[in-house]
Amino acid sequence: MAAAWWAAPRTLAAAVPLDPDADEARRLVGDELSRPEYQAARPTALDLAAQAVGDWIARLFSGAGDGLGDLVPLLIALLAVVVVVVAFLVFGAPRRDRRRADADRDALFGIDDRRSAEELRRSADAARRAGDLAAAVSDLFRAIAREQAERTIVAVDPGTTARGFSRRAGAAHPAHADRLLAAAADFDGVRYLDRPGTEESLDRLAALDRDLRTAVPVRREPVATGAA
Known part of the structure; x- marks a missing residue:
C-alpha cells in the first residue's frame, strides 16, 4: 500500500504532458487517482466508524472536546447501577426462590x-x-x-x-x-x-x-x- 503512494508521483509524472492546460491536468489527476492501488489505499466505512468511536472515547475520558468529559461521572454512576442490578439478579434470586418454596409448602388446595x-x-x-x-x-x-x-x-x-x-x-x-x-x-x-x-x-x-x-x-x- 505504501509502495503505491511512493510510486504514484513517478507514474503520474511519466503520464503527464510537459505543459498541460487546466482541463487536461484535472483529467490526468482524476485518471491517476482512479487507479486500483489508490482505491485500495482508501479507508473503508468500517475503518472510519472505528476511528470515530475511538476518537469519541478518547475525548470522553480525557475531558477534552465538546465538554464530553463531564459525562464521565455519569457513566461511572450508570456502571455502579448495572453492578447493583446484576448482583441483585444473581444473589437475590435464591432468596426469592426460598420464599417461593415456603409459599408452595404452605399452599393448601388453592390458598x-x-x-x-x-x-x-x-x-x-x-x-x-x-x-x-x-x-x-x-x-x-x-x-x-x-x-x-x-x-x-x-x-x-x-x-x-x-x-x-x-x-x-x-x-x-x-x-x-x-x-x-x-x-x-x-x-x-x-x-x-x-x-x-x-x-x-x-x-x-x-x-x-x-x-x-x-x-x-x-x-x-x-x-x-x-x-x-
Whole structure:
C-alpha cells in the first residue's frame, strides 16, 4: 500500500504532458487517482466508524472536546447501577426462590394457608360452634391433609387437588381409601359448589381425622414430589 503512494508521483509524472492546460491536468489527476492501488489505499466505512468511536472515547475520558468529559461521572454512576442490578439478579434470586418454596409448602388446595393441622382443627371447631358448617368442613379437611404432610406420608403441593390428595392418601391408608374420597367430595361441595356443610359430613370428617392420626401408613411418598 505504501509502495503505491511512493510510486504514484513517478507514474503520474511519466503520464503527464510537459505543459498541460487546466482541463487536461484535472483529467490526468482524476485518471491517476482512479487507479486500483489508490482505491485500495482508501479507508473503508468500517475503518472510519472505528476511528470515530475511538476518537469519541478518547475525548470522553480525557475531558477534552465538546465538554464530553463531564459525562464521565455519569457513566461511572450508570456502571455502579448495572453492578447493583446484576448482583441483585444473581444473589437475590435464591432468596426469592426460598420464599417461593415456603409459599408452595404452605399452599393448601388453592390458598396460602400456613396453619398447622392442630390450628386448622381448632378453626373448624370454632366455625362449627358459630354455625358456619361450610367453613368447618373446609378447615377440617385441610387439617387432615396438613396432618398427612406433617407426618411426611403424603406430599401436598400447590397444584394438589382435594381428590388428588385423597387418592394418594388412600394409597397410603388403603383401609380408609373410600372415606377419603367421600371427604374430598364434601370439601369440593362446600368449596367450589357453594353447598352448605352438614353436621353429618362434619361427624364423618372428625371420625376420619381421628382414625388417620393413629393409622400406620403402608407407604410414604417424598414430601417434595407430590402430584395432583
